[in-house]
Amino acid sequence: MTKSVLGIIGGSGIYELPGLEKAEWVKVESPWGEPSDELRIGEVGGMTVVFLPRHGRGHRLSPSDINYRANIDVLKRAGVTDLISVSACGSLKEELAPGTFVLVEQFIDRTFAREKSFFGAGCVAHVSMAYPVSPKLVDAIEAAARAESIRHRRGGTYLAMEGPQFSSLAESHLYRSWGCDVIGMTNMPEAKLAREAEICYATVAMVTDYDSWHPEHGEVDITMIIRVLKDNAENAQRLVGRIAKDFPREHPACPVGSDTALEYALMTAPDMRDPALAEKLGAVAGRVLNRNDG
Numbered sequence: 099m100t101k102s103v104l105g106i107i108g109g110s111g112i113y114e115l116p117g118l119e120k121a122e123w124v125k126v127e128s129p130w131g132e133p134s135d136e137l138r139i140g141e142v143g144g145m146t147v148v149f150l151p152r153h154g155r156g157h158r159l160s161p162s163d164i165n166y167r168a169n170i171d172v173l174k175r176a177g178v179t180d181l182i183s184v185s186a187c188g189s190l191k192e193e194l195a196p197g198t199f200v201l202v203e204q205f206i207d208r209t210f211a212r213e214k215s216f217f218g219a220g221c222v223a224h225v226s227m228a229y230p231v232s233p234k235l236v237d238a239i240e241a242a243a244r245a246e247s248i249r250h251r252r253g254g255t256y257l258a259m260e261g262p263q264f265s266s267l268a269e270s271h272l273y274r275s276w277g278c279d280v281i282g283m284t285n286m287p288e289a290k291l292a293r294e295a296e297i298c299y300a301t302v303a304m305v306t307d308y309d310s311w312h313p314e315h316g317e318v319d320i321t322m323i324i325r326v327l328k329d330n331a332e333n334a335q336r337l338v339g340r341i342a343k344d345f346p347r348e349h350p351a352c353p354v355g356s357d358t359a360l361e362y363a364l365m366t367a368p369d370m371r372d373p374a375l376a377e378k379l380g381a382v383a384g385r386v387l388n389r390n391d392g
C-alpha cells in the first residue's frame with residue numbers, strides 16, 4: 099500500500115482551504131503548460147493535503163480556459179493519490195434542491211473545446227471510463243457528509259457542458275430527458291485526465307440552482323448562484339476538513355482500477371514511441387512507460 103495524498107480541486111467560490119496546517123503555496127512546473135494556480139500544500143493530522151483553486155485565485159479562468167492537463171499533471175507531481183473535485187452545479191431534478199451535495203457517480207461529456215487526453219500521436223493509450231468515480235473515495239465523502247449533517251445524495255449523472263453561457267431551455271429539457279441529475283462546466287475532461295494519470299477521482303457537486311427548466315424557479319441567474327455558493331462553500335470547507343481528518347492514511351487498491359488504469363492501456367509499441375511525448379508523460383505515465391516490458 100502507498101501513502102495517501104489527498105488532493106482537492108476547489109471550484110467556483112472555493113479559492114482556499116482554511117484548516118490546512120503548515121500550508122504554503124508551491125509553484126509546480128508542468129510540461130503541459132500553466133496550471134490554474136500554485137498548489138496550496140499542507141497537512142491535516144499528518145497527512146499531506148494538496149489544494150488547487152480550479153479557476154485560479156480571484157477566479158481568473160473560465161471553464162474553457164482552464165488547462166486541465168497541467169492541473170492534473172502538477173497534482174500527480176505533488177504525489178496526489180486521491181482527488182476530490184468540489185464543484186458548483188445546476189440541478190436537473192426536482193428533489194435535488196439548492197444546497198444539496200450530490201456525490202456524482204457518472205458523467206456525460208458534452209464539452210468540445212478542450213484538450214482531453216495526455217496521450218496522442220507517438221504514444222496512444224485507451225483507458226476505461228465505464229466507472230469514472232472511485233467508490234472508496236465516495237465512501238469517505240459520504241461518511242463525512244453524514245458526520246457533518248450535510249444534505250447529500252449518493253449517485254447521479256453530471257452533464258458537462260462547454261459554457262460559459264448557461265443552457266437554453268431546450269438543452270435543459272434535453273438533458274433532463276437523458277436522465278441527467280446535475281449540470282456543470284468543469285468536471286470533464288478533468289475526470290478523464292485523472293483516470294489517465296491513475297489518480298482516484300470523485301466529485302462533490304454542490305447544487306446552486308435549478309438551471310432553466312423549473313417552471314417555478316425561472317431561468318438560472320448568476321446573482322442567485324453566488325448567494326447559494328457562499329452557504330455551500332461553508333459546508334464544503336467543513337466537509338473537506340472532516341474527510342481529511344478521517345481519511346485512510348494508506349491508499350487501498352481502487353475497486354474500479356483507477357490507480358492501475360494504464361496497466362494495459364498503452365497501444366504504441368515501445369520502439370515506436372515519440373521520445374518527446376514520452377518525456378512529457380513522465381509524471382502521468384512513468385509507472386508504465388519506464389518498465390522494460392513496455
Ligand SMILES: CSC[C@H]1O[C@H](OP(=O)(O)O)[C@H](O)[C@@H]1O
Nearest residue numbers: 109110152161185186282283284
Ligand atoms: C459560478 S456558476 C458557473 C461555474 O461554476 C461551476 O464551476 P466549478 O465546477 O469550477 O465549481 C460551473 O462548472 C461553471 O464553471
Ligand SMILES: Nc1ncnc2[nH]cnc12
Nearest residue numbers: 186187188281282283309
Ligand atoms: N445551471 C448551471 N449550468 C452549468 N453550470 C453551472 N454551475 C452552477 N450552475 C450551473
